[in-house]
Amino acid sequence: MSLPVHLVPDLAATRVGDEVVVEGDEAHHAVAVRRLRVGERVVLTDGRGRAVTGVVASTGKRVFAAVAEEVVDAAEPSPRLTVVQALPKGERGELAVEVLTEVGAARVVPWAAARSVAVWKGERAAKSHARWQATAREAAKQARRPWHPVVDPLATTDDVVALVADARLAVVLHEDAAAPLSSLAVPAEGDVAVVVGPEGGLTPDEVERLAAAGAHVVRLGAEVLRTSTAGVVACAALLSRTARWG
The missing domain is CATH 2.40.240.20 (Hypothetical PUA domain-like; domain 1)
Structure with missing residues (x-):
């Protein structure tokens, strides 16, 4: 035991x-x-x-x-996974943080995307961020992780564009993308960023700005996943092609 x-x-x-x-x-x-x-x-x-x-x-x-x-x-796992998670409605935000922590994400970035239903402002922002942090902390203990993920404060689209530009590899999940996630080479080291949009989807402007910053716009498969589960599926697909899961 x-x-x-x-x-x-x-x-x-x-x-x-x-x-x-x-x-x-x-x-x-x-x-x-x-x-x-x-x-x-x-x-x-x-x-x-x-x-x-x-x-x-x-x-x-x-x-x-x-x-x-x-x-x-324990050495910090590499490559490091950062997941930009557009704010979901209800408790799906905590669900996303929980499964992303369990799969091994190093950083979770809550994002106020244009079509996010949930809104973090004032006291609600502080409480919501604290819940995400607590969820990550407890999930990391349950998963027996020596390195716990960081949960950033709420990010703007400008913040996400800058994050994407700094990553070794960045992907944006989009159901209408032509290229599959499996077509990309995964670096052995450095930062890998995964951007997950909200329930209402990404706007054309968001997709254009993220792609211009260097992100690859890709699809996972034929099925359309919820925003709270798409990130963990993408992370698992990427990790399966690295030494972390080798």
Whole structure:
């Protein structure tokens, strides 16, 4: 059975034999909900590549401590996947973030596309962004990822165009594209960006600007996928042709 994974802010200085203290909501969930006990083994991660396996030495109210038995540093996976996700309606945004985290995306960028039904403004923007971050954090722990994805603040189309221009490979998913995603060569290193439009589709101007910035406009297949699932399918198709899934 896999050991439970808990997130801590920083493990950079942790060595074998050190005691690591976990506090706050993370500890409360472990102690009060999971009923963590002294003597159990856990995995602690800082989400930046370091994982510490240890034995629980003490527990308290919203706190527990574990003694490090093993410290492992994992290299950041390459190529790095960035997914620009146009805002879906309802809870489909969190679904998209969850599955993208599970498949291995390094960065998720919420995008206010022209035809996005959902709108992030003011307090709603802050709360929605926080939900996406929390979803990514919990999905990364569930997937046992030593590197956790970054969830950017809401991006404009100008931001996305700049992101595409900087990527080693960028693709825009479009149901009417002539070229299939499978026709592209996937780089072994660097940043790969996948742009996913909203339920209403991308506007001609958005497609034109992204293509002018260097993106390849491609289709996945004959089927039309929901915006909340298209990104993970594209990521899986790309990863299957890299050493990450080799």
